[in-house]
Amino acid sequence: MPTSSHSAKGVILITGASSGLGAGMAREFAKRGYDLALCARRLDALEALKSELSGTRVELAALDVTDHAAVFQTFRQFREKFGRLDKVIVNAGIGEGAPIGKGGFAKNRATLEVNLIAALAQAEAAMEIFRDQNAGHLVFISSMSAIRGMRGAMTSYATSKAGLAHLAEGLRLEMLHKPINITTLMPGYIQSEMTQGQNTSKTPFIIDGAKGARLLADAVESGRNHVTVPRWPWSVLGAAMKMLPLSLLRRVT
Template identity: 80%
Template sequence: MQTSSSSAKGVILITGASSGLGMGMAREFSKRGYDLALCARRLDALNELKAELTGTRVEVAALDVTDHAAVFETFRHFRQQFGELDKIIVNAGIGAGAPIGKGGFEQNRATLDVNLIAALAQAEAAMEIFRDQNKGHLVFMSSLSAIRGMRGQMTSYAASKAGLAHLAEGLRLETLHKPITVTTLMPGYIKSEMTAGQDAAKTPFIIDGVKGARLLADAVESGRAEATIPRWPWTVVRGIMRMSPLWLLRRMN
């Protein structure tokens, strides 16, 4: 069994690391001195990223998170490579969706399969490792869309992220006062491949991917139970969304 480099701050496993926020966080955590276990469907992109990241150890593996058996195998393999895993970030996800009842069932099912069911598989595999180690930090990439129901093409996406947030909170209740930490990240709009089709001028409070990755990494390192990214203005918006009647919520999304 190999071990992490002695100079590293720890080992972080990130799923969906070949693009978007996963790739951004990998770059940011590498700069901060963490060893990395990176997985995604596109192994070629992961190898390019590995070649770019210097100064810390990086291991990569191809993984489709909807192959649930492969999730367990890959997480166990990374643990064997490094000896221990300190943080696991359940990041892999998709933003596809269609209005309910308009022929988009397969697309909506895929969104829930990737964002929620596959996230459950990742949580199971991560907690298996953390329980055996008796320590670890599990991080879920949810969304501010999880706060309330969303309409149109966002309905299934928001539902998947709400389910993910509740999954995280349930685990947080179970691990309270134990050496396993559970964090829920709730980002607003951050530029990535997922937002590439959106008009930035019409997307409120959107921030660039580099800043977003930095803020996400800050939130992970803080170990907070929940983190809104960025705090301003989304903490205020989050509170308004929670209290809004349906007629106002409809105008907001």
């Protein structure tokens, strides 16, 4: 039987919560008094994360978001356990890719399947619940790379995140003036498990994971439609990137 017992601040479901920005946001929202529904492929990592969190209710589920039927089942089960879902953060993603035409099709296909097609499944599952509740807040973790096409190994990643941003905007148009809110978050460079093994010493404007998670949580709580994280300098750089000719864009990406 479902239970209606949940935090006064609400219940947040986060996908890809076992590491990186997902785990960071889980820690941050736990501090802020939210109950959490956390899912990822690695249940052992989720268990380790749960052991860090105190003072809030945390439910876990192993989930590979490319198993689309499992996405619907997991989201419904979380709702049954808590009685409702207030926010769903579509966070699960991968950053692998290869230059087009250099033998990396499998990596590029996987990037699109995880970051875009699986995100669609998560959006469908979340919106099914929110429409039934007539309330909810759906959050998509896109990227500043979505603003323009990127070259080399970033091409498929930027494509997936651009598609995600358009998916969010389409939903936002449909939900305008309705009690279901849609937020698109556009992070810049944030240290995470995805950046491990990379030399980030020359990465411009990169911030540490804890600060990134705090700013992302602030952005979610703001309920704003579209937020760059951090706002400075990415809101300015994003506007500039939209206007740069390709010759200049190549130099800065």
